Amino acid sequence: MMEDSDAALVTRARAGDQDAFRVLVERHSVKLFQLAYRMTGNEQDTEDIVQETFLRAHKQLNRFESRAGFGTWLHRIAANCSLDLLRQRQRRRGQDGAAEVESTEAIPLIPSPAPAPDQAVYHAELRQKVESAMEELTPMERTAFVLRHFEGRSIDEIGGVLGVGPSATKQSVFRAVQKMRRALEPVLNPAP
Amino acid sequence: MNHLNEEQLVLYHYGEAQDRAGVAEHIQSCDSCRANYQALQRVLSAVDAMPVPERTENYGPEVWRQLRSQLIRAPMPRRREFGELFRWPRWAWAGAFALLVAGAFLAGRFWPQPPAEAAFVAARPARPLSESARERVRLMEIGDHLERSQLALLELINSRTNGAVDISVEQVLARELVAINHLFRRAATDAGEPGMASVLEELELVLVEVANGPAKLTSEDFAALRQRIDTDGLLFKVKVVSAQVRAKEQDAARELAAKRS
Numbered sequence: 001m002m003e004d005s006d007a008a009l010v011t012r013a014r015a016g017d018q019d020a021f022r023v024l025v026e027r028h029s030v031k032l033f034q035l036a037y038r039m040t041g042n043e044q045d046t047e048d049i050v051q052e053t054f055l056r057a058h059k060q061l062n063r064f065e066s067r068a069g070f071g072t073w074l075h076r077i078a079a080n081c082s083l084d085l086l087r088q089r090q091r092r093r094g095q096d097g098a099a100e101v102e103s104t105e106a107i108p109l110i111p112s113p114a115p116a117p118d119q120a121v122y123h124a125e126l127r128q129k130v131e132s133a134m135e136e137l138t139p140m141e142r143t144a145f146v147l148r149h150f151e152g153r154s155i156d157e158i159g160g161v162l163g164v165g166p167s168a169t170k171q172s173v174f175r176a177v178q179k180m181r182r183a184l185e186p187v188l189n190p191a192p
Numbered sequence: 193m194n195h196l197n198e199e200q201l202v203l204y205h206y207g208e209a210q211d212r213a214g215v216a217e218h219i220q221s222c223d224s225c226r227a228n229y230q231a232l233q234r235v236l237s238a239v240d241a242m243p244v245p246e247r248t249e250n251y252g253p254e255v256w257r258q259l260r261s262q263l264i265r266a267p268m269p270r271r272r273e274f275g276e277l278f279r280w281p282r283w284a285w286a287g288a289f290a291l292l293v294a295g296a297f298l299a300g301r302f303w304p305q306p307p308a309e310a311a312f313v314a315a316r317p318a319r320p321l322s323e324s325a326r327e328r329v330r331l332m333e334i335g336d337h338l339e340r341s342q343l344a345l346l347e348l349i350n351s352r353t354n355g356a357v358d359i360s361v362e363q364v365l366a367r368e369l370v371a372i373n374h375l376f377r378r379a380a381t382d383a384g385e386p387g388m389a390s391v392l393e394e395l396e397l398v399l400v401e402v403a404n405g406p407a408k409l410t411s412e413d414f415a416a417l418r419q420r421i422d423t424d425g426l427l428f429k430v431k432v433v434s435a436q437v438r439a440k441e442q443d444a445a446r447e448l449a450a451k452r453s
Contacts (some may be wrong), residue, residue: 023196034244174199
């Protein structure tokens with residue numbers, strides 16, 4: 001049996017068909033989870049963002065313009081929710097600087113690429129290093145980077161989420177990559 | 193072609209470089225830039241390894257189960273049917289019609305008529321770059337600059353503090369912005385725009401301080417810099433001027449479009 005398109009389901013959901021909205025939720029949940037997790041790096045926050053995204057989408061369904069693509073629209077809402085959360089988190093960090101120092105210092109440094117038996121350990125540590133480098137990005141940089149690198153969104157789309165123009169958006173992507181590079185290059189390309 | 197800088201390589205990687213073919217050709221022919229690009233690719237490949245917790249096929253139904261009860265509490269706002277918009281009482285229709293007739297009469301009576309010469313000028317084909325087109329380009333450039341500066345200040349005051357603060361990345365950007373800012377500030381002074389010139393001057397002082405100061409600040413120095421930006425309301429002023437410039441630019445665009453039509 002052929003699946004209903006998103007556009008058809010949105011039309012039905014707008015007319016009050018809750019089952020149509022259920023199908024949309026079930027169809028897009030996993031992708032939204034991946035986006036929100038990459039933006040927040042925290043599983044519980046991600047679950048909250050997925051819920052919040054669908055609630056906002058349901059409330060604003062009449063404002064959705066079908067030419068944008070429902071998935072794209074949802075991802076934009078999720079990115080906005082995540083950006084809000086990152087900003088709140090940063091404000092909290094600013095108020096509690098001491099706790100932050102402790103948590104950052106607890107992250108171990110990664111040794112240079114290890115021989116085969118230690119590959120699993122090396123990869124686990126590399127992942128941890130990537131996560132901590134992502135944590136170092138500002139909310140705007142992280143949003144711009146995730147949307148460009150993992151989601152492949154255009155500069156205009158990202159600018160729409162961040163509320164800035166193309167030049168500032170490109171700058172955010174660039175600065176994020178630059179910071180990631182500074183954090184990871186010593187590990188990946190150790191000096192001889 | 194000169195060596196490619198980091199920004200060009202990043203933009204090329206994401207398909208945003210302006211001269212994509214030229215950059216590709218240069219990477220092929222230049223050992224140094226190729227090595228630099230490969231190092232960048234290694235970093236970005238490592239980032240791809242960032243794990244995302246697995247979610248099974250039951251995840252969607254689970255999200256729906258939790259969502260459902262909340263949706264019942266907050267039903268979707270009903271969409272107004274097209275016909276509903278026209279369900280006005282008869283007296284409202286009569287009033288609206290009377291207003292329309294009166295408005296049309298007054299508009300015809302008092303609307304300024306364009307002089308014959310102005311109509312002739314408007315009818316002529318537009319020159320390659322008119323005064324208003326140049327003004328629009330200028331406003332676009334200032335708008336971009338203010339937006340970048342605003343972003344730079346935001347990023348700066350949001351930098352993480354772990355004892356010392358490394359602002360070397362912000363410094364590179366500040367150096368670029370200082371040079372451009374200087375030109376715009378002088379242009380604003382010459383054009384008799386004291387408000388704009390004053391904000392650009394304040395901005396320049398902070399940018400110069402960041403650009404020429406140490407790359408690593410103690411938490412006290414950083415707090416002082418952040419407080420200065422906050423206390424002077426610089427970020428807010430830049431935001432306001434930026435919004436004004438964008439609004440003017442849109443007016444200029446509309447004016448241009450009207451002239452062309």
